[in-house]
Amino acid sequence: MNLEGKVALVTGGSRGIGRAISMRLAKDGAHVFVNYARNEKAADETLRMILEQGGSGEVFPFDVSNYKSVQEAAGAIVKKKGRLDILVNNAGISVDGLIAMMKEEDWDRVIANNLKGVFNCCRAVVRQMIRQHGGRIVNISSVVAATGNAGQVNYSASKAGIEGLTKSMARELGSRNICINAVAPGFIETDMTAFLKEEEKEKVKSQIPLERLGTPEDVAGVVRFLLSEEAGYVTGQVIHVNGGLYM
Numbered sequence: 001m002n003l004e005g006k007v008a009l010v011t012g013g014s015r016g017i018g019r020a021i022s023m024r025l026a027k028d029g030a031h032v033f034v035n036y037a038r039n040e041k042a043a044d045e046t047l048r049m050i051l052e053q054g055g056s057g058e059v060f061p062f063d064v065s066n067y068k069s070v071q072e073a074a075g076a077i078v079k080k081k082g083r084l085d086i087l088v089n090n091a092g093i094s095v096d097g098l099i100a101m102m103k104e105e106d107w108d109r110v111i112a113n114n115l116k117g118v119f120n121c122c123r124a125v126v127r128q129m130i131r132q133h134g135g136r137i138v139n140i141s142s143v144v145a146a147t148g149n150a151g152q153v154n155y156s157a158s159k160a161g162i163e164g165l166t167k168s169m170a171r172e173l174g175s176r177n178i179c180i181n182a183v184a185p186g187f188i189e190t191d192m193t194a195f196l197k198e199e200e201k202e203k204v205k206s207q208i209p210l211e212r213l214g215t216p217e218d219v220a221g222v223v224r225f226l227l228s229e230e231a232g233y234v235t236g237q238v239i240h241v242n243g244g245l246y247m
């Protein structure tokens, strides 16, 4: 399970699930570019934690929804390190609302950040991975891509789109030794879910066979597996990490 010598880019790596993934990859030997869009302080804290555990990495600001910035960022990473082996598309937002009330800009914002952001990042790295004769991409989806969720038409559509993109890319790039998979978390305790009241969390918990909410580390462990030698024959899959909430 050694990522020594590998260069990884984790989008939205400053906190939550992205932080746990960044730390896990760095712990296992990768040099991790911790991307953030706005929260420089949190990204610096992630890097501090990586260095503290003996890992290597650097923070790297860009907005995944901006095509040009992403192209430049990927180019800069390759120029600096000479390679790019791993991309984890973790950056995501939710702007919830019922369809009857949803503003056009809330639809556009979520699609731009979550779906176009994944396209932008994949588009920016695949040529380098083809040149290297291999690479791994993990896209973070969500259980709601499969189940739907009232109040999340934009978010669930963006995540379902990510899963379609993942499967098409896996078909296009299998012959180039590039594996692309998606991880679909269920209910994970992060800032994204912190707004829920205790009784709402208890209600969700009662529907989870494992009887607990997930942690960012639960997701990071599965992402790490998909980046391992052992997962070399896994591509185009959606792996659910949800305690059994959906099966």
Ligand SMILES: NC(=O)c1ccc[n+]([C@@H]2O[C@H](COP(=O)([O-])OP(=O)(O)OC[C@H]3O[C@@H](n4cnc5c(N)ncnc54)[C@H](O)[C@@H]3O)[C@@H](O)[C@H]2O)c1
Binding pocket: 011, 012, 013, 014, 015, 016, 017, 018, 035, 036, 037, 038, 039, 062, 063, 064, 065, 089, 090, 091, 092, 093, 113, 117, 140, 141, 142, 143, 184, 185, 186, 187, 188, 189, 190, 191, 192, 193
């Ligand atoms: N928390 C959950 O229960 C849960 C469940 C399913 C899926 N997910 C997904 O997991 C991923 C991580 O979520 P989280 O719970 O850690 O949330 P979070 O809000 O703590 O982290 C998301 C990160 O993405 C960054 N980001 C957002 N838009 C960006 C952009 N345009 N460019 C660069 N960075 C950007 C944010 O700044 C933030 O650091 C997201 O894709 C989310 O949709 C979360």
